Amino acid sequence: MRFKQEVSPVLELMFRVLVGLYSLVSYLPYLLMRSSDSESLSECSRRVKARSVSAHPEGPYRDMSALKTLSMCMQPEVNTLDRVFEASVRRYPEHDCLGTRELLSEEDERQEDGRVFKKVILGEYRWMSYDQVYREAREFGSGLTALGQKPLTNVTIFCETRAEWIIAALACFINNFPLVTLYSTLGGPAIVHGLNEAEVSHIITSKELLKTKLKDILLEVPRLCHIIVVDDKLDGGSVYARGISVHSMSAVQRVGAQPENASRQVQPPCASDIAVIMYTSGSTGIPKGVMISHSNIIAGITGMSERIPNLGKGDAYIGYLPLAHVLELSAELVCLAHGCRIGYSSAQTLADQSTKIKKGSKGDCSILQPSLMAAVPEIMDRIYKNVMLKVEQMSVFQRTLFLLAYNYKMEQLAMGYNTPLCDRFVFRKVRALLGGRLRVLLSGGAPLSAATQRFMNICFCCPVGQGYGLTETCGAGTISQLWDYSTGRVGAPLVCCEIQLKDWTEGGYRSTDKPCPRGEILIGGPNVTMGYYKNKEKNCEDFFVGKKGQRWFCTGDIGEFHGDGCLKIIDRKKDLVKLQAGEYVSLGKVEAILKNCPLIDNICAYANSNESYVIGFVVPNQKQLLALAERRRVKGLWEELCNSPIIEEEVLKVITEVALTAQLERFEIPCKICLSTDAWTPETGLVTDAFKLKRKELKTHYQHDIERMYGAK
Template structure:
């Protein structure tokens, strides 16, 4: 747990085991920079499995009942490379990049989906001191142009799938000279690319680097303060900002994370599928590699047996890999929660009653500190198989996880779900719950790499002197707090501050420290809206409550100070909305027609009121009107980030006429 370092209400909290000592700065005393971690791992785990990718056996079209055609894949087993083999490839790639003109301490862009080559490229850059610029693979053209031009990269490492994105915009990125593509040289189509752009395959650069005249050790070995990554945020507001992360920042962050993940080592297998351009995945995979963990790669489209690209009857990646460790964002856990409950509801009355009895019994047992081995083996083992059956720990980050979903994952998947709190600006590190902590809704005590203090926010009445617990804006301080924003001194000055010689990031989140020093995130300054009659409402709090309804797949609450009520935009669950319509006598309509039907809309509004009442929302927190949206909000729509955080301004702009109409009738 954690404790304040002195008696002042605004005193920083530190993990109990380092409260009066220095904050941790490295996972291992002998390692100072990221390349040191790989060297150490190769020395200890050289012949062990390192990175794995499933073999693509074939791809085929599958015609759906509505006539639409979806691409489906049939995948084989995982093919593995060892730590020694990866180290050789890293050396060849880094030497090859030097040979084709990449300079130490000059930025280089990795723009690709999560895969083994992404990590190999990153490790080569860490070793040869090329600062890695990251951009989400789903970003639009304007954001890509902004990131490339601002960071002044000349060399871009990308995938064959994303290469076409560059065709139409290369003329707007004058400094780019080289495109290195993750594919075989035979599959690269160089047509329509300007003649002044050199296009090479990943393998070709490795071959160049392996030539006796080219292979070399790093010209300039990185130092603790050298930039490792310029990570562009997903831009939930405005253009993405580049966050400057040094080797020392990432090392500090991982030192805290590794300490909290009990038994992390070569017996573990981690499944990598979240975007490596996100700090949560990058730090999780780098930490895994440093401890000898095998990483098997996946994607959200092939993750489970039911994933959209998996051919019916064949196995998804978790079923084949059987990971012991997994990171997830709340939206993925919420989907698992709803999928399991839908299956339970479709069972016989006896099976439903048995499941509910077992669920409630285990819930009560866990809250008293006991497990239920018999129920785990007989009733919950089938649910565990949805994620491979071997998971011993899950980490949730990126957004708040609802208490219902967290408890559900603990019970049904028979493994602890560790909630973490961190941001890109803190290298993803801040807090992680203890394995033994069976409470929900909390994000745990500070990690050993940082301290956290609360700062009064008088306007919202969040004060460090509040009883029974101190409350205020969360400030994270320590070696994991980054250098600031790239070429943006104004924003850096606004969001970062130095207190008692420690660099702090001002998060804008509101938290409270509870009696045992565990942090609970209770609000967000930007999400807090004052209604016409003076009541404050938290948009994200309402969304977290209402999205637990089986009718809701995605939700955005909207409010402003000129109105006395809030309203909602909801992407409904198609199956459950159809069932609801049937109950009120509406049948035979397409999904789009149901979403536009006023009677259906009213029934959904009633359901939202019921869910809000059960969760003790105030009357003014329950939406007065809503719109059912037929379009799923995916990152490529520009309405959510890659971590599925809402881009509120974009959503507001897209649905502006609907919002105005709802307010006029509310």
Template sequence: MGDFAGSSFDSELLTEKGSGIYGIVGAAIVALLIPVLLSMMVARKKKVKQRGVPVEVGGEPGYAIRNAQIPELVEVPWKGASTMAALFEQSCKSHPQDRFLGKRKLLGKDFVTASDGRKFEKLHLGDYEWQTYGEVFDRACSFASGLVNFGHNVDTRAAILAETCVEWFIAFQGCFRQSITVVTIYSSLGEDALIHSLNETQVTTLICDSKQLKKLSAVSSSLKTIKNVIYFENDGSEKDSGVSGGISNWTVSSFSEVEKLGKRSPVDPSLPSQNGVAVIMYTSGSTGLPKGVMITHGNIVATAAAIKTLIPNPGRSDVYLAYLPLAHVLELAAESIMLCAGCAIGYGSTLTMTDTSSKIKKGTKGDVSVLKPTLMAAVPAIFDRVREGVVKKVEEKGGLTKNLFNIGYKRRLAAVEGSWFGAWGLERMLWDAIVFKSVRAVLGGRIRFMICGGAPLSADSQRFINICMGAPIGQAYGLTETCAGSTFSEWDDPSVGRVGPPVPCCYIKLVSWDEGGYKTSDKPMPRGEIVVGGFNVTAGYFNNPGKTSEVYKVDERGMCWFYTGDIGQVYPDGCLEIIDRKKDIVKLQHGEYISLGKVEAALISSDYVDNIMIHADPFHNYCVALVVPSHKALEKWAHEASIKYEDLSELCNKAEAVNEVQQALSKVAKAAKLDKFEIPAKIKLMPEPWTPEAGLVTAALKIKREQLKAKFKDDLQMLYQ
């Protein structure tokens, strides 16, 4: 209907006044106009919007593009906001009475005992309690003063080791009021990586949630520079009784005590510079010990300012759901964008997100049901789970519900993919009311835009979420080294599988990789290694000049370029698609090159697959795979096939189950047009999920290839016997 809504039909021709000669004339005019309007619509559909355009830049020769809408690179959201401290202060003073940070009130806890004797915590949560921009600014100032009074030396670094919450954000901003560099560490990081991160950066003050205190106590003898510990109270509870002894030589205080200390004795702020290092962010890393990426204030501000221009009208009426780790650059960038736009941020968690989440007490609503967010960010694994849950519900209901869903989905799919008849507003409203309204309630019912990053999102999942949630997905491509955002798919781009044009704060360049056969001269689209240059490119790796010099290059114009190792191709409209990764390419025995990441991205779309790792031994001419199956899908098949088993481990070892999953993978592989040698010849089903806590996937749920290869070395060897 959108194309017709602006058409100015003469209303009199469609009323009783149009009877007789007027009616005949009117009918004739309408009859003549309709084909014209339809042809105009088709012409509009065919017109391709230019989203990225070629640009002349310095550095290594290649094919470079910039955002088509904004010719000059964006550095700040407005004049004067060149650091995170300035952005925070100015935004808080612009919206002093608007709600800013919210968290749910804990009403009670219960423990449920499972059949195997294990106890599970269930939470009874109330409504969101909000603090305004003005109140949050005052708390951050108090915490900053409290840090100094507590004994933190402002010339040393502080670290935050905690799950995402209101206090994390306030501590973060408080540190910047005193120009303190913050080291961010995943709460799920293993002991060795934790010790390495804290010792390498010589952190003197550690800010954490109370449940981390036991972990710290266990490794305290290995931490060389820690002097102070500040913990977030868990809704007023005292610090864990297990902290005495191991950390008795540290000064320990609660977050609220430090705030009160600062409120009683204010300290003048010492604000940072644009090029000052705001964050040393330790990646969870897919290999070895994590690297600390030095992110400047200018990097974060430029990313927030640039991506804000690509989200449709973000502002004070928007509510953002925050639940991803703030130690991950995706969530840090997303919350910085919300701050920049004056939005409200409500905190939740993956364990309390929906009404059926594992930590939600029966009868208590999940975070999305209470918050009803309009904006959210997610990694692909979250979207895949939402899709799996919706499909499961539809299958369970069956009958008329299933038929209506399938018809509605096909009609909406036709609309999104360009069939003009499916775009009529009345039909869309009908299907929304009959089918998709209840589906959208899964995420609160008000989502209007979503950000996806951290890993590639499959085309099928992207399209499914687009249709069922009725909201576009801004699929981001970037790395910690580029402060999250390098490209971002635009809200009005109906395509899937691409990651959009460059964000307005940087350039994207493709550099030929002859060894892999990717060249910028390739037709019909230039291909090559993706190189990013601009205001979002970070300052390098902390205390690692050798690794920094390998992937960061400064050109003759003074611009720094980061070599990502990813392979991309650029479409004629200036949008980027990720097609390969240099490090994931293995040469097989007969000379064929196989891209492990590309194959994994294709096969993970199978209904049977929860996670997958492709492995290729260069001394053989085929690849194999470790597959974590979807428990629900595999058990459903076993029930329908009358396969008897005691537990999932037994089912995963049954030849029938292995054969069923392997056949399904072959079908998906053929549909994705993979070559024969790219289809795993043998697979092993793994009953236990791969989790960040086990060190097998990152916090963004990307597989850690080397760790998986080491843990399942014997299984991989067996597959090649």
């Protein structure tokens, strides 16, 4: 993406002269300080990162340094997650480990439309040291044992992301309790399914989730005996339906600290024991439990760590994504293995402008100033659009300066150079939105658009490590090298795995394709998990063991390998629909392109094989849609605007223009759309916690509109 706008020739000349003088002055010291054997960013980007280890273009593809690096990183004696954390406790006993902001006050704030939002004022982060976290985890584990929890017997965490989640997880790892994770946004039937399938008797949750989600389904979970609530303000010993006991986490820890319980012999796990049964968010139906061993996770986090240079106790990570998601859990375990600080947050308190932060007070990023952060593309897309809206509202001089600096930095990055002058004077305020110290931003969960990735590189002055992985591979597969500023790719295979392409002739993808081999992505290695819990049929379908005894997972995603060994995700088997005339449409590709349209906050493309055209459901950007309505002199409330045929037609014109500019084929462009009055959030059940579309639920939700747009066929 390059901004095009008429600018004053005089202002552009002044800008060019200023940065030219700075470059001239700084270039000589740069040459003198640069060692003769060091590579520039452009030289690193051109380097071959991975290659096929066979003579065939389908692979398998492996990182150039895979065998050497993995053997250096993995220590035979540190082969379970409890030992990984114990090693960190020995190295950093007094160092800050987990931090939570103090709640100073909260109040209701009435909006102009009459709605009431709860706003909070938060204080500084309060920290627990590595030694304190370890002590609390041991006490909690001993307390669970005193309540009847047995080794190799499942225990569930159903809770929002917070320090207590990790403490409870560490307690399970230490005592060899397989940890069952459930998203806090799951609906009642999905929760019941997970708890009953895993046969849990103990569940760890929050006061809020107990009240809003668990209380109503307790009679449907006959094996459940104990509920442990992580909140402090709860009296232990409460009794619910069927005699289920409710305890506070602190009360369980006090029981575990008693001498007779603290001195009990712990049965440590083996590397092959199940560490986590992670239930997916169910984008294609009922959630599936993925069995992940200790050795699987250690291989995965070893591969991830290798792509993040200089990890250590000087780093601070902000944790706000669901810990029941493999991306967040893996990222936090990477941090705990390297002595980093983890400060907890939420999507509602992340930045100064977040929905729950009272105007004039500070969001979590401003206080923590993280150096490491993970994000899903949906969140980065929102940041990108919000900043661009503010740029449009700047004065002509400010906007021109921003666009000149943006395009100049893009040119410099392409040549492998940094732009410290622009970073300091132009992008400093944008960078401050996420604390100002960010040095690594890890993107996962879905492909990140090239426009958003370039924006994050430029405006937040830090590399974006775009990654690709699945729950079934411990979140590990690929991560782009931090010095690789190319866009639209997910990098080379991590050192813990290798990737092979499998021909998919129905979709027209083959490893013999030119110029790049293409096919379904298969991931093999020690990070590939043990399979689905109590689901042999699906295990046989998605997992297999290769000729050399290595375990492989069939992802269902379509990729292509570039000449330097980097992977690009280009399609998904389940997203490919054949239209009536025989053309194949990749719904994911259409959505990825159209989400760059400022009018669109989210979109789901839909096609029926019995029809000749694509339709779409759109969550419009409120500010952009209201501005469009004002230009077209259409008046009405928000719901009336979204249901207005005139506005619908105008939005479709904008979408079509964006699609044609991006060179979509005519048959790929939605011919009709439906505007949604409400955003799609995990709470609505229309997207997962990683904001992936739930196509089945979306189809059901918009069935009436589908019939309307297809002429009631």
